[in-house]
Amino acid sequence: MKIAAISNDRCLTVQLKGELDHHSAKGLMSRLEQEIEIALPLKMILDFKDVTFMDSSGIAVVIRMRQRMRELGGCLVLQKVNAQPRKVFEAAGISRLVEIE
Amino acid sequence: MKRAENYVTLEFLSRSSNESFARIAASGFAAQLDPTLDELGDIKTAVSEAVTNAIVHAYPEKLGKVVMKMKILDNNELEISVRDWGCGIENIEQAREPLFTTGGGERSGMGFTIMESFMDRLYIKSVPGKGTMVTMRKRIAMRLNGKR
Numbered sequence: 529m530k531i532a533a534i535s536n537d538r539c540l541t542v543q544l545k546g547e548l549d550h551h552s553a554k555g556l557m558s559r560l561e562q563e564i565e566i567a568l569p570l571k572m573i574l575d576f577k578d579v580t581f582m583d584s585s586g587i588a589v590v591i592r593m594r595q596r597m598r599e600l601g602g603c604l605v606l607q608k609v610n611a612q613p614r615k616v617f618e619a620a621g622i623s624r625l626v627e628i629e
Numbered sequence: 630m631k632r633a634e635n636y637v638t639l640e641f642l643s644r645s646s647n648e649s650f651a652r653i654a655a656s657g658f659a660a661q662l663d664p665t666l667d668e669l670g671d672i673k674t675a676v677s678e679a680v681t682n683a684i685v686h687a688y689p690e691k692l693g694k695v696v697m698k699m700k701i702l703d704n705n706e707l708e709i710s711v712r713d714w715g716c717g718i719e720n721i722e723q724a725r726e727p728l729f730t731t732g733g734g735e736r737s738g739m740g741f742t743i744m745e746s747f748m749d750r751l752y753i754k755s756v757p758g759k760g761t762m763v764t765m766r767k768r769i770a771m772r773l774n775g776k777r
Contacts, residue, residue: 550648615671
């Protein structure tokens with residue numbers, strides 16, 4: 529999975545590209561945590577536009593990032609979530625924890 | 630036992646790189662039932678969960694054998710089973726509960742919940758120390774004016 533991060537005015541936007549499964553989740557989680565360490569953002573936006581597949585491994589990633597952002601007193605927003613990952617988030621009730629634009 | 634109109638058996642090692650292989654194989658096999666994109670997404674997601682369970686939980690410290698069988702039953706029904714010879718599940722009822730996981734912070738505990746809600750039926754057979762077999766079924770609706 530590829531990522532592209534842009535930080536601006538303590539808002540960190542990360543574009544995710546590819547398939548998010550157990551195989552890719554571990555590397556993704558540590559790279560996202562690194563980006564948070566560098567930017568120390570108050571808002572993190574995860575852009576799912578180019579996520580072509582996601583299973584429950586993505587739920588664990590989002591819950592971890594939400595926790596990291598809360599520790600910093602910030603928030604996490606998910607945007608441009610395609611139908612397939614959206615259905616996985618809905619099955620887990622993630623919209624009650626994280627804003628999905 | 631329902632008669633299979635067509636079937637495929639795949640055997641692979643419990644490497645995480647085989648998760649995407651299993652999904653692609655499942656969607657390729659299911660294609661002959663002419664599923665919608667949504668149905669195909671459901672099948673890929675459920676297969677990903679079942680295969681990941683075998684890779685993460687059945688063989689936590691080693692590599693082992695995973696066998697995935699896919700069948701087309703009459704009535705346009707797809708059956709997929711994923712079997713391993715790993716450590717087995719002590720308490721299946723507990724494992725099926727949403728958010729229950731033995732996988733720590735890297736797993737969400739939603740695998741069985743997703744298999745259950747994305748497919749029509751889910752059967753789990755497991756013997757601690759012997760292995761686990763997960764069988765899922767989903768009926769693919771016939772298109773009204775589609776040819777087969």
